[in-house]
Amino acid sequence: MIGDDLRRGVMAVPVVMAFQPFLVAAQPLLDAVGRLIEGGVGLLRPPVGGHVAVKEAVLPFSRFPEVDPALGPEMRSTGEVMGIADTFGRAFYKAELAAGTFLPTEGTVFLSLADPDKPAGLVVAQRFRALGLGIVATEGTAAYLAAFDSPVDQVVAKVQERSSGSGSEPTTGDRRVTAVDLIAAGKISFVVNTPRGRLGRSDGEAIRKAASLHRVSCVTTVDAALAAVQGLAERDGDLLTVKTLQEYHGDGVAAAVASAAP
Numbered sequence: 439m440i441g442d443d444l445r446r447g448v449m450a451v452p453v454v455m456a457f458q459p460f461l462v463a464a465q466p467l468l469d470a471v472g473r474l475i476e477g478g479v480g481l482l483r484p485p486v487g488g489h490v491a492v493k494e495a496v497l498p499f500s501r502f503p504e505v506d507p508a509l510g511p512e513m514r515s516t517g518e519v520m521g522i523a524d525t526f527g528r529a530f531y532k533a534e535l536a537a538g539t540f541l542p543t544e545g546t547v548f549l550s551l552a553d554p555d556k557p558a559g560l561v562v563a564q565r566f567r568a569l570g571l572g573i574v575a576t577e578g579t580a581a582y583l584a585a586f587d588s589p590v591d592q593v594v595a596k597v598q599e600r601s602s603g604s605g606s607e608p609t610t611g612d613r614r615v616t617a618v619d620l621i622a623a624g625k626i627s628f629v630v631n632t633p634r635g636r637l638g639r640s641d642g643e644a645i646r647k648a649a650s651l652h653r654v655s656c657v658t659t660v661d662a663a664l665a666a667v668q669g670l671a672e673r674d675g676d677l678l679t680v681k682t683l684q685e686y687h688g689d690g691v692a693a694a695v696a697s698a699a700p
Contacts (some may be wrong), residue, residue, distance in 0.1 A: 489686055492521045494533040522686060527672030530665045539655045541666050545627030546572035546591065548617050549579050550645065555632045555660040556582045562630060562660065563588050565667040574620060594620065597644045621648040629656035630663045
């Protein structure tokens with residue numbers, strides 16, 4: 439919506455109204471909108487640079503652990519937050535933190551990837567490992583990672599496979615242990631689950647519900663996992679800094695005022 443001609447994006451469709459608070463915070467657009475209404479000129483000023491803004495929805499799944507936190511067409515968000523930083527990774531980290539999604543700096547990550555997501559998932563696993571986190575995965579995901587010299591620390595059974603087993607209580611050394619068991623035991627810090635097919639979706643629902651119940655952050659797309667690991671890599675021990683919007687936009691607003699002066 440912000441391109442060569444700002445006038446094309448002010449009210450392209452009614453749904454843009456939902457993005458106006460974000461746009462105004464991310465870029466100082468109020469002066470441009472006012473001059474557009476008045477038929478003014480000079481709207482093609484470049485946007486204020488030097489920072490990245492990431493918008494994130496706040497979802498109430500922690501209050502309803504019995505509900506599958508998978509996203510669908512329904513409007514489920516109870517608010518929105520924004521992270522601003524000098525890079526995308528840091529901005530994403532801030533946005534997730536503000537939305538209540540805590541990206542792990544230690545512990546173990548659980549991976550269960552659909553076949554189309556495994557090539558990108560390999561990158562995710564390697565980056566998490568480089569950051570010092572452990573990796574647990576289902577058998578298919580673990581085999582794929584091992585084929586590229588990225589072995590996991592533990593292989594777990596799918597939930598449906600466990601339910602058809604002997605029914606004995608698993609131990610940490612038992613191959614029948616599932617991700618749900620490890621999440622409940624506090625041994626998983628982050629979940630990456632990208633299910634496909636009926637079995638995968640059934641397993642994924644049980645895993646996501648367990649993560650929600652035990653307050654373990656979970657993502658269901660490989661794109662979100664890549665963004666999360668990028669955020670962790672760019673954060674990596676550095677203190678997060680906070681600036682006011684005036685500090686981000688000060689020079690741009692001053693220039694707008696100066697150009698509007700008679």
